[in-house]
Amino acid sequence: MEEKQSKFHGLLFLFFFVFGMIASVWIVLRNGWWLPELASDRETIDRIFITIFIIAGILFVISELVLSYFIFRYSGQPGKKAFYLPGTTRKEILWSILPGTLVVIILEISAEFLGGASLWGKIHGEIPKDAFLVEITGEQFAWSLRYPGPDGKFGRTDPSLISYDNPLGIDISDEAAKDDIVFPAGQGIMYLPLDHPVVLLIRSKDVIHSPFLPNFRVKQDAVPGMTTRTWFVPKKEGEFELACAELCGLGHYRMKLPVVVKPMEEVKQWLSEQTPAGDIYY
Ligand SMILES: [Cu+2]
Structure with a gap:
């Protein structure tokens, strides 16, 4: 009876x-x-993702099949008793080295043959000089945005100047700050130019957040106390969404931001219609 049941469970x-x-x-x-x-120039991410997905998928299917077959084949049988297998150092080393080697091979393939290393170098290397700048600041639980205005320079900020009316602590005595365009938390739309390099300067006012643009394959942590950075080229016009990819508290799910990609002239036109910081903060 027990053997029968065991066989049935295996099946x-x-x-x-x-x-x-x-x-x-x-x-x-x-x-x-x-x-x-895909709406950006980061097709490398897709290539690597799909390659790893296929390799991991094949290994997953094989190991699941082998596991389930063993459970079925070696289920309880009359006269057979389970026995204890002590671990052996040799085998431990072997099954640590095998998957380790596989991971290194996948890493090498991704970096050298699928463009991973050159994409990394590009993102962390020099930024194109005429890039379009946007500063995004995370806080629990919304994003603030800042554009540098016609001078292309962000003005100085100072945490001690942060107030309800000045959410980013803009130092308006700085010439470069006067034409900055600020959207307080939750009130902004991220306008990005089509076919033009976009640099995101990323900051946080409290905990770690992470602006994530799934359509552009862009994700970069916002770390309190420093400005992180990433850049990419939007390749498709349209409306997208930015989400927070770092569980940052109860309202994490609310950290969404509309993203609009339009030709450069339209983005410039839209920016020129916004109120500069100099007219708001004093
Ligand atoms: Cu967040």
Whole structure:
């Protein structure tokens, strides 16, 4: 009776593994759960993502099948008793080195052959001189935005100047600050120019946040006390969304920001219609 039950459980395991895999693939395909359409110059990210996804997917299917087969094949049988297998250092080393090597190989392939290293170098290297600048500041639980205005320079800020009326602590005595355009937390729209390098300068007022632009394959942490940076080129006109990718508290889900990509002239036109900091802060 017990052996029969054991066999039955083994069979159930096999069934649920196979059925579970087919069902998950079906649900994902049916709902179209996949990366949103690429809207920037970061096609390298997709290439690496898909390659790793395929390699990991194949390994996952193989290991699930082997595991479920073993559970079924070696389920309880009359006259057979489970025995204790002590660990051996040799085997431990072997099954640490094997997956370790595989990870290094995948890393090398991604970096050298799929463009990972050159994308990293590009993002962290020199910024194009005529880049379009946007400063984004996270706080619990919204984003503030700042554009440098016609002079292309951000004015000085000082945490001691932060107040309800001056949410970013703009020092208006600084010439470069007067034409800055500020959108207080939750009131801004991120306008970006099409086919033009965009630099995001990223700051935080409290905890770690992370501006995430899924359509542009851009994600960079906002770290309190420093300005982090990333840059990319928007390649598609339209409306997108920025979300916070770092669980930063109860209102984390609310940290969304509309993003609009338009040709440069329209972005400039829109910016010229906004009120500069010099007219608001004194
Ligand atoms: Cu956040």
